[in-house]
């Protein structure tokens with residue numbers, strides 16, 4: 082073992098060796114028994130010293146090794162083996178002069194030359210090929226002036242370096258975070274005064290670090306929050322020891338109130354004493370606004386601001402939970418809204434919906450709710466209302482909704498069809514009641530629109546029938562279930578057949594004969610009417626062509642047109658091409674429109690009827706007297722005939738009012754230069770009245786029921802002999 086004296090060490094490895102190492106002069110001094118005793122004493126001292134230093138060597142925390150004058154390792158302690166992950170047998174006997182590291186080699190050489198040296202660097206061990214950050218202090222062992230080896234004290238700095246590195250990185254991270262984060266990082270002292278304030282805090286609250294330092298937290302709290310966040314709350318925050326999360330209103334330097342989310346952590350010293358609070362804050366004003374917006378949109382209709390279906394369902398549930406005895410659900414659908422959208426554009430349609438939404442909201446009680454389901458459908462939820470209350474409200478509402486709306490330079494009037502369902506009798510849950518109200522509204526539509534209906538249990542059966550008809554009608558044409566019957570029309574004065582009205586018939590194998598009164602509305606609502614109407618036109622013209630080819634005198638055929646057909650943009654062109662297909666002159670085709678179809682959009686009707694007239698096609702107004710005609714438009718429509726509705730003819734004999742109406746229609750037609758045709762004439766008496774009033778034409782069971790095509794032949798006049806040119810498909814005109 083060595084004792085370090087000045088810059089070198091004196092080796093005391095073992096006692097005999099130590100004795101040998103004693104200076105010759107001292108050895109020479111051992112002569113008699115006294116000397117032997119002194120020598121023993123000295124050996125004892127040396128052994129004690131040896132034991133002491135070996136203990137130190139073995140247990141020192143610094144790794145240590147001893148090497149001899151040849152640089153060969155003779156001893157090492159456990160710390161060295163531990164630091165360098167080596168085994169003793171790998172180290173002992175190793176020649177330090179054979180190490181690969183040049184710096185280490187020169188340090189060893191320096192020591193063997195008697196100089197103390199220090200090695201510091203990344204040393205790659207040749208024994209285990211691992212790299213260690215080492216600091217090695219090399220001390221020569223000099224005995225009697227001779228270098229007899231050296232001691233190396235080895236410190237492995239890898240761990241320390243790692244710690245330093247981590248500490249530096251942590252400081253940099255902290256700096257980067259503090260400077261670059263978008264979160265305000267604020268450190269408060271134990272009195273809640275600002276101790277640190279990062280750039281993000283400045284950005285969020287507007288106060289610079291200099292302006293903020295030392296100020297109490299109150300300076301970023303608006304008045305109400307300042308009172309709420311009393312000292313007590315802040316005190317509690319200081320005492321809570323741990324983290325907390327909160328969201329509150331804050332005040333910026335320029336006086337804006339913002340919403341901030343706060344994450345607070347108390348700062349405590351080793352003894353648990355609170356030093357302050359460190360807070361991270363972010364401005365969540367926009368996020369909150371977006372959240373509020375999204376929550377609003379989830380419950381409201383974005384166009385009108387009314388609540389939506391989901392929200393209405395919740396209100397229904399709350400009303401029922403509050404045990405209200407009755408409730409009415411009202412389904413409102415604007416009539417003809419699609420057409421407004423299609424013709425005047427969506428901006429006008431949207432503005433109209435908003436206006437109607439306001440009218441609805443203005444009419445209901447505070448406890449009622451108005452929702453928009455989508456499109457032109459609105460729902461009212463009327464708690465504590467029975468049928469009577471609902472109907473009273475609906476009557477007011479219908480009037481309001483029908484008032485003209487001035488929208489973007491257009492004066493629009495829309496009526497509405499309304500359905501009512503009542504809780505608890507019609508249903509006890511929202512979906513059922515809504516379905517019932519919808520069904521009732523649908524029947525209001527079917528019954529002519531601009532009206533209301535209460536849900537009746539038989540509507541369910543009617544809806545089922547409607548669905549059944551709709552599905553069966555889709556295949557009626559391809560399955561050959563459709564046919565045309567023809568009802569003769571006569572001129573009263575001459576008693577001559579002047580035309581035939583083509584009437585559609587449907588015989589279903591299971592349902593039997595289905596009345597057009599039932600299936601035409603189904604076809605209209607499902608959109609099938611366009612295809613059916615086309616089929617009727619083709620069929621009627623093809624039949625007409627067949628009769629002529631068979632040598633019968635040409636007769637005019639009247640075909641009913643539904644609203645959807647009449648609104649087709651290219652109707653005149655379609656008809657022209659059909660006439661061409663069947664080589665028929667236009668004057669053999671008459672088109673019948675109901676009064677409501679003609680008057681729905683009178684300006685367009687004027688143009689379409691003008692085009693048809695120009696082609697030579699006659700048009701008559703069907704069911705005249707049952708709708709509302711604008712006389713100013715009526716006179717501008719290119720018409721030939723007004724067909725007096727059967728309802729007035731039926732009771733003519735007994736009802737003076739009906740007679741007066743019939744007389745008025747005939748007189749109006751005369752004034753407008755139009756002919757009149759009375760429908761549904763069933764008796765001679767009716768015919769007499771009509772003749773007396775000057776009606777031109779008649780049609781009805783009194784003369785003939787609608788007949789299948791084959792039965793019509795008997796009424797038609799056969800040319801004799803058959804005209805060859807007609808048979809060849811060329812026409813003679815009557």
Ligand SMILES: Nc1nc2c(ncn2[C@@H]2O[C@H](COP(=O)(O)O[C@H]3[C@@H](O)[C@H](n4cnc5c(=O)[nH]c(N)nc54)O[C@@H]3COP(=O)(O)O)[C@@H](O)[C@H]2O)c(=O)[nH]1
Nearest residue numbers: 584585597598601617641642643703760761762763781782
């Ligand atoms: N768009 C289309 N509508 C059509 C078509 N075919 C028929 N219809 C319309 O359906 C309604 C019912 O028609 P229908 O059951 O055929 O009834 C017609 C006649 O049978 C009936 N009529 C004729 N004379 C009498 C009579 O003396 N008494 C009596 N009770 N009924 C009689 O009137 C109907 C003819 O009505 P109109 O068309 O108004 O002249 C009906 O509205 C048809 O228009 C079609 O192809 N397309």
